[in-house]
Amino acid sequence: MLNWDLQSQARRQQLWQRDNESDEDMDTEFCQTAGPCALEILLVMGQVLAIERRFWAQETSTDWWNCTVLQVWDDSQWLRNFRMRKGTFVELCDLLSPALKCQNTKMRAALxxxxxxxxxxxKLATPDSYRSVRNQFGVGRSTVGxxxxxxxxxxxxxxxxKVVTLGNVQVIVDGFAAKxxxxxxxxxxxTHIPILALEHQGTCYINHKGYFSMVLQALVGHKGRFTxxxxxxxxxxxxxxxxxxxxxxxRLQQGNYFPDQKITVEDVEMPVIILRDPAYPLMPWLMKPYTGSLDSSQELFNYRLSKCRMVVECAFGRLKARWRTLLTRSDLxxxxxxxxxxxxxxxxxLCESKGETFMAG
Known part of the structure; x- marks a missing residue:
């Protein structure tokens, strides 16, 4: 019995020494191979393959834009969706190219x-969400914004x-004279452009109709173009x-906006004037309609003034109908x-000067 116990104890001691030796070997091997120096040596020797870093991007499809819009759509479809024909669109892109042209990067090709x-x-012409536009063109949501x-x-x-300019004043004067x-x-x-409520000075942006807005004020020529x-x-x-x-x-006060071109009306010299509604003050160069009890001549004056002043109302209507983002509260x-x-x-x-047919919807 004693011999068996001694043999068993010796056997256990032998196994314990072997386990410790294997643990020491394993620890030593781990320390040697885990260091950056050893890894660099293995890379140089070609025993470890370097993996190229990749950037994750969600898969999208550009077939609709490349194959359908650019190749198949006719002018009526371009007008309905982009508010201009393809030829006008190409001209616009050529004009904007110096500011919009980007270079490709290692991560992705530039749009x-x-x-x-x-x-x-x-996005400007439709009330579509950023997600909808993103899916339509096969780009990221942030790319749309x-x-x-x-x-x-x-x-x-x-x-x-270049585009919003007075141009030939005589042509505008003749156009209103014909009206x-x-x-x-x-x-x-x-006119008021809806916006989201602002954090600190929001009450200043609430207009008389009760919603948050910014004011767009415009001078318009006889054809409904902004000057x-x-x-x-x-x-x-x-x-x-x-x-x-x-x-x-x-500039109107100083008399240097319009040319010094006066006409005589019933012994009164009349400069080039602009028309507006009763909300504006009466000035020598700013005409507004009569108010109160009117005679026949005053009614005729108001009728002609209102008829000519309607061009600015129509211009605002066409502006917002074309670019419907101005009708909604954007998150800008x-x-x-x-x-x-x-x-x-x-x-x-640009659309008005190119004779683009106005197609609402």
């Missing part, structure tokens, strides 16, 4: 100028001063106050909303 502009026009602002800022920077009002250089009015725009004032501010704080008002920041408003005004003038 073309055409696709970025199409995304922006689609970025494209809208990139295009809006490019339009404002490159085209605003019944002499020596008129335009009609002015304001001067001013935007960004809170909706609560009266139109007359907005007008008094514009560069247009100062306070600083970005004016860029979008200005871009829509430029696009309105």
């Amino acid at each position: 073309t100028v055409e696709k970025r502009a199409a995304i922006a026009l689609w 970025a494209a809208v602002m990139q295009v809006a800022k490019a339009i404002t920077k490159l085209l605003l001063r 019944g009002f002499p020596n008129c250089g335009g009609a002015i009015d304001g 001067n725009i001013h935007m960004g004032w809170p909706g609560r501010v009266h139109d007359a106050r907005v007008f008094r704080n514009t560069t247009l008002f100062k 920041s306070q600083t970005n909303v004016p860029f979008v408003i200005a871009a829509c005004c430029v696009l309105h003038n």
Whole structure:
């Protein structure tokens, strides 16, 4: 029995020493192979293959844009969805290319100028959500928002001063004269663009109709094109106050906006004037309708003034019907909303000058 116990104890001691030796070997081997120096040596020797880092991106399809819109759609489909024919769209992209052209990166290929502009026009023309536009064009949701602002800022920077301009004053004067009002250089009015409530100064943006808005004030020619725009004032501010704080008002006061072109009406010299509603003050160059009890001549004057002043109301109607983002409360920041408003005004003038048929819906 004693011999058996001694043998068993010796056997256990032998096994214990063997286990400890194997543990020490394993620890030593782990320490040696886990260090960065050993890994670098293995890489140099070719025993470990380097794996190229990959970036995850959700799979999307661009077949609709590349194969359907660009290849199949006719002008009527372009007009209905992008508010302009394909030829006008291509011209617009050429004008915006210096500001929108991007280079490819290692992560992904850059969007073309055409696709970025199409995304922006689609979003401005429809009430679709960012997710809907994203699925339509096969891009990321954040890409849609970025494209809208990139295009809006490019339009404002490159085209605003070229497209929204007074142009030939005599043509405008002759156009209003044909409508019944002499020596008129335009009609002015304001409209409200809905916005989301702001955190700190929200009450300043609640207009008289009870919703949050920014004011767009515009001078319009006889054909309904914007010749001067001013935007960004809170909706609560009266139109007359907005007008008094514009560069247009100062230039009209100084007499250097229109050419010095006067006519004589019943022994009274009349400069080139603009028309507006009763909310604005009466000035030598700013006509508003008569109020109160009117005789026949005053009623005729009001009728002709109202008929000519309707061009600005119609222009606002067509602007918002074309670019329906101006009808909804967008999630844009306070600083970005004016860029979008200005871009829509430029696009309105571009469509009108190109004779793009207005197709609502």
